[in-house]
Amino acid sequence: AGGDHIKLMEVDGELYPNVGGEEQAKGIRALAEAKARPDDIVLCNYPKSGCHWMWEVINMILQGSATTIPDFKENHMIEFIPPNHMEAIPSPRVLNTHMKFSQLPRETIEKRCKIVLILRNPKDVAVSFYHHHFGIAKLYQYEGKWENYLSLFNNGKVDWGSFYNYVHSWEKTIHDNPTHPIHVLYYEDMKADSAAEVRRLANFMGVSLSDDLIEAIAEKCSFHNMVNDKMGLEDEKWRKVWRDEKPRMYRKGEVGDWKNWFTVAQNEEFDRIYAERMANSKLKFRFTL
Ligand code: A3P
Numbered sequence: 001a002g003g004d005h006i007k008l009m010e011v012d013g014e015l016y017p018n019v020g021g022e023e024q025a026k027g028i029r030a031l032a033e034a035k036a037r038p039d040d041i042v043l044c045n046y047p048k049s050g051c052h053w054m055w056e057v058i059n060m061i062l063q064g065s066a067t068t069i070p071d072f073k074e075n076h077m078i079e080f081i082p083p084n085h086m087e088a089i090p091s092p093r094v095l096n097t098h099m100k101f102s103q104l105p106r107e108t109i110e111k112r113c114k115i116v117l118i119l120r121n122p123k124d125v126a127v128s129f130y131h132h133h134f135g136i137a138k139l140y141q142y143e144g145k146w147e148n149y150l151s152l153f154n155n156g157k158v159d160w161g162s163f164y165n166y167v168h169s170w171e172k173t174i175h176d177n178p179t180h181p182i183h184v185l186y187y188e189d190m191k192a193d194s195a196a197e198v199r200r201l202a203n204f205m206g207v208s209l210s211d212d213l214i215e216a217i218a219e220k221c222s223f224h225n226m227v228n229d230k231m232g233l234e235d236e237k238w239r240k241v242w243r244d245e246k247p248r249m250y251r252k253g254e255v256g257d258w259k260n261w262f263t264v265a266q267n268e269e270f271d272r273i274y275a276e277r278m279a280n281s282k283l284k285f286r287f288t289l
Helices: 021-033 051-063 083-088 106-110 122-135 146-154 163-176 187-192 194-205 211-220 223-233 264-277
Strands: 009-011 014-016 041-045 094-097 114-119 182-186
Touching: 009 021, 041 051, 051 094, 051 114, 051 187, 051 194, 051 211, 051 223, 114 194, 122 146, 122 163, 122 264, 146 264, 163 182, 182 187, 182 194, 187 194, 194 211, 211 223
Parallel strands: 041 094, 041 114, 114 182
Antiparallel strands: 009 014
């Protein structure tokens, strides 16, 4: 159907949003050679899994205070920022990416940089990604309808490809690299008990924080506080990217919103594909709390 295709750019067999044409393709190809620092933290996630949220939390843990970070995760996204920007970020850097382990800078692996992997259940990811594609209409040239979206999602016809390939790849990475420091964190667990997850994360990072500060960071990074604090900082240029000038990276922030979108038939079809694609996986996604 017309308008049901998401316009993307292919670089070496992988799909990306086309934000920078040939320059961007060069940047993606150069990423493997980027310099890493031993104290880099690399936040990895499939799109729409909670990157804005956890980038804020990790930065607050590092700065040791529950104060809004006057910067954006977009400025630290390694596949899109030019190498000189990446080198200009002061240490310790909280980099973020949707790339897989094998696509990270070689030095990130050699220097054993800490990796935080966020996972989120794919039904909520699909709904969130749909709003992203629909919302950034000019870039994606996408006018599609929800009823056709899940086949794009399930077939990986979206930026950074298939959700299933992504999680399988990381599961294999963890299995094959048992000594690389990789901390796995579920969006649903963060929603269920943010303070417990902030504490686990701080332990992984080797930062010791008081219980009060852990609570304060969890609270400062709650959905409603981040909508107010971060959106207030956003500039006009970024707002204009979105349909109706309405950014959707802070949209709903819940577990189980998919129930408001999936029809019974879509849910059955999704469950069938999920069961097939996840048959050999040990990952346990929670679709409700
Ligand atoms: P929804 O579209 O389901 O609301 P990312 O940051 O990786 O792009 O992920 C975006 C998703 O995370 C969106 O999901 C967004 O609302 C949600 N999100 C952003 N900040 C959040 C927060 N502080 N707490 C919970 N969810 C948050």
